[in-house]
Amino acid sequence: MAEHNGEWEPPSALVLTHVLEKMRARDGLTLARLRDDRGQAAAPLLQLHATQRFSNVYKVDLASAAHGVISQCVLETIDGTHRIVADTVLALGLFAEQYSQHGIDDRVVQGLQADSLGTRRNMLLGNWTRLHESMGLGGGVAPSDRTLRGTTEPEVLRELARQLIRREVNSVGARSVVAPTAGDAAGNGAAAPTGRVIVVGGAVMDATFRTKTLPQSETSSEAYGFDLSPGGKGVSQAVAAARLGLEVALVAAVADDRFGQEIVHYLRDEGVNTSHLKMVRQARTPFTGVIEMELGDSIAVNWRNQMEVRLDVRDLEHLSQELTECDAVLVTFEIPRETVQRTLELVHAAERNRPLVIVTPGQPYPDDDISRHSLSQIDYMVAHAWELGRYSPPGQDRFDPDPVARHLLAYGVETLCIPGNGGCTIYSDTDLQTFSVPSFPSIYKESSAARDAFCAALAAQLIDNDRIFSEEQALWATAAMACATADFPLSNSMPDRRRVEALLSRSRFTVRPHQ
Known part of the structure; x- marks a missing residue:
């Protein structure tokens, strides 16, 4: 070397x-x-x-x-x-x-x-x-x-x-890895916690088959790799935030079978507070089956088992104080719609200095969506373009993300972040308005974990910078997403702060502050 x-x-x-x-x-x-x-x-x-x-x-x-x-x-x-x-x-x-x-x-x-x-x-x-x-x-x-x-x-x-x-x-991460040194907290370079975050979302097991070709109907093909690991947006965002040095708790429903226990042990090993998990007795852990191609293209089938394993509104009532006293709340649409809406209500019950709210709307609810009032309670929505179709303005037949984004801002969402192709497009109701964050090229496709890394990094940057959002914070969150993408096909690829900083230090991009 x-x-x-x-x-x-x-x-x-x-x-x-x-x-x-x-x-x-x-x-x-x-x-x-x-x-x-x-x-x-x-x-x-x-x-x-x-x-x-x-x-x-x-x-x-x-x-x-x-x-x-x-x-x-x-x-x-x-x-x-x-x-x-x-x-x-x-x-x-x-x-x-x-x-x-x-x-x-x-x-x-x-x-x-x-x-x-x-x-x-x-x-x-x-x-x-x-x-x-x-x-x-x-x-x-x-x-x-x-x-x-x-x-x-x-x-x-x-x-x-x-x-x-x-x-x-052939990976953007190849030049950005920082080897652990003596004295690193938890051995992964994490600094002492700089903020408190609660993630309200899902916890599943991912069964990932890695293959070079998809089988035709009524045929089969051989996978060259297989991985069984804890997953779900709630779990991924909690782990991503913990790796960035935040004090994190996950609120999720978890089955009390052997897979559920594996999820709990994994979270504890990553430094995530599991005291708010709802353990469901005599239930089966939800699963996501993923077929993953060589460069990260994937398709997935979700089995949520929501009849047995679900986070209900009543499960949140005793957490109202914790929700209002943290710095940021990250919410995913993996939980029932009414539970999302109640979470937003509880956060906004804080009389002053309420937590920031970052919402991930994947997968979109198939029958309806959260109320317009709930949309107005979202500070940052981080969504892929395909997840935004139902927010199109009336009369718009062809999907166009630009008017959809304007529509969401009109509903009250403060900032919409649309990651894609290694970069991100930002629509904001602040002075920043609309701008694009350049991409960090990689041969690998973005995985769902990449967006989760973005959400956690966005929370960390907003907490570090007194809740002020700027081009610099958007670039930092995008770099975190790029680091997660770069480590494909390794699972569990969430970066720590030094990893993100190392990538940015070698980046060709500079930010010109908004005037």
């Missing part, structure tokens, strides 16, 4: 190929090797910003992060025979369970992860066809030992090195 004139330069694919060639020897690319070789052979792998991102997100040491990044590259970007060869020569053991499920003898499965590279090669060549069949591949005739050593393995390691470089440089 090199620095020239203060600018970071990634290692070359040749350097990484050489490192991987060294790491395949003996017992392979194990955690012990990565830790023992710190500062020596493994140093380029540990110093990758992709590794540091993984370490920050998953709260693991750099050796575990390097192992995770390389494993993801093998699983997600290398196909066919090369995937099997990479797994074997590096002794990753990524497909051990799959091999066993297809009847491959345990002796063979263990041999593919043996301490000796020679043993691993022999097991690979001796079981070539069966290993390929277990992966749904046609492997043909096994190559000779000489061809495997002299041609196939070098090709595989060069390809893996190229994929590591792609992961390193």
Whole structure:
């Protein structure tokens, strides 16, 4: 890893190929090797910003992060025979369970992860066809030992090195990661809490299938990756705010099954106050099924289970004091419409210095929307363009976000933020009026988590700046959104403050204050 004139330069694919060639020897690319070789052979792998991102997100040491990044590259970007060869020569053991499920003898499965590279090669060549069949591949005739050593393995390691470089440089976050240092609060660079935020929203489990192609009707296709993790806009915004150093509590309904308990533990690990959660006995956790493509395009199906797991109006009444005494309240449309409206009423019951209100209207209610009076109680609405169709002025047949935005401002929404394509368009009823925040380009599509990062960052900036909204605050929130986008396909990609500041320090954009 090199620095020239203060600018970071990634290692070359040749350097990484050489490192991987060294790491395949003996017992392979194990955690012990990565830790023992710190500062020596493994140093380029540990110093990758992709590794540091993984370490920050998953709260693991750099050796575990390097192992995770390389494993993801093998699983997600290398196909066919090369995937099997990479797994074997590096002794990753990524497909051990799959091999066993297809009847491959345990002796063979263990041999593919043996301490000796020679043993691993022999097991690979001796079981070539069966290993390929277990992966749904046609492997043909096994190559000779000489061809495997002299041609196939070098090709595989060069390809893996190229994929590591792609992961390193083809992301806006590659130049903005800040490695944790001693003394960082909670190990993630968070400062002491600078404000109090309550998030009122949803808590679900996300089942994410990662695939390269969508199946046609009445057919199926294989996913190359799967992840089961806590999700929902309420959970994501609460975690995003906590990562930015805010004191956060989540108000949501959570089922008391094993998935609900996992959600609670996840929130506590992230420093989110869970004392206001409504635990629903003998209920099943709501799920979102997500099919995610390689660059972040996705489709989702929600199962909200609102008959069992819902946040009702009466669940908020005992929280009226907490809602009026915090600095900002973030509300999502994941909860029933009447609960959203009651939340806004309780916040506005504060006699003075009421909290800021930031609302996310996704998914829009299918039958109706919140009242005009409730719209007038929203300080900031953060919405994707497609979510605003129902707010079109009367007589407007073709959707146009500009008159829709004016319509919402006329209803009483103070500021509307429409993120998209890495940037954001702002419509405001203040002196700022309308302006666009430039995009931070990335090869990845914005995920729903990116908008959640924007909302949390907007709250943090408004609290830090005495509730004054400006172009600078909009740019900062957009940068936070870009950081969350940049870490795809890692889950749990919410940035901390130093991460956002690092991105902005390298940005080409400057803000000219509004006159």
